Amino acid sequence: MGAQRYWLMKSEPTAFSIDDLIRAPNHATYWDGVRNYQARNFMRSMAVGDHVLFYHSNTDPPAVVGIAEVVTTAYPDSTQFDKKDKHYDPESKPSKPRWDMVDIRFVRKFVRPLTLDELRKEPTLKGMVLLQKGSRLSVQPVSPLEWRHIMKLAED
DNA sequence: GCCAACGTTGGC
C-alpha cells in the first residue's frame, strides 16, 4: 500500500472554524490539543502536501466544510507543557514529548457544507471512519475513493 | 442537555 495522503480533522466551530483558518496568518494554523494516541499516530504519519477534510463537529449540522493541506510534519505540541493550558499533560516530559501537532493551511471552502446526514446516504462512503458507529477519532484517514467521491459531492 | 460509545486510569 502507498502512503496515506488523505485525512479528515474535526474541529468544533465554536473553538476553531474553517473561517478562523481563513482569517489566520498565511491561512495556516497549528493543530494543537490532540490527546488521543491513535489520532496522534495518524498525525505522525502525515506528510507535507497531504490533503485534509475540515470537519465541523458538535454543531448543527455537523459537516465537512472544506479542504486544508498539511504544511509541516508532526512536531511537539507546546500546549502539553503549559500548566495554564486546558491540554496540559503533567506526565509529558520536554525530553520525551508525548503529544504532537502538525500545521495545516486553508485550501478551499465548499460552496455548501456536506452534512453528516448527506454523507451517510452515499453508499460509496459507507466505510468512512467518520461514519462508523461510535467513531470519535478527531484525526482519521480517508481513502482515495472516499476523497474523490466527496470532491464530486462538493462540486454540486 | 442527554447519553451512548469510547479511551484511560487505577485498585485488586
Add this chain to the structure above:
DNA sequence: GCCAACGTTGGC
C-alpha cells in the same frame, strides 16, 4: 491482566 469507575466526545 481484569474490569469498574471516570472523563470525554459528539450526535441528537
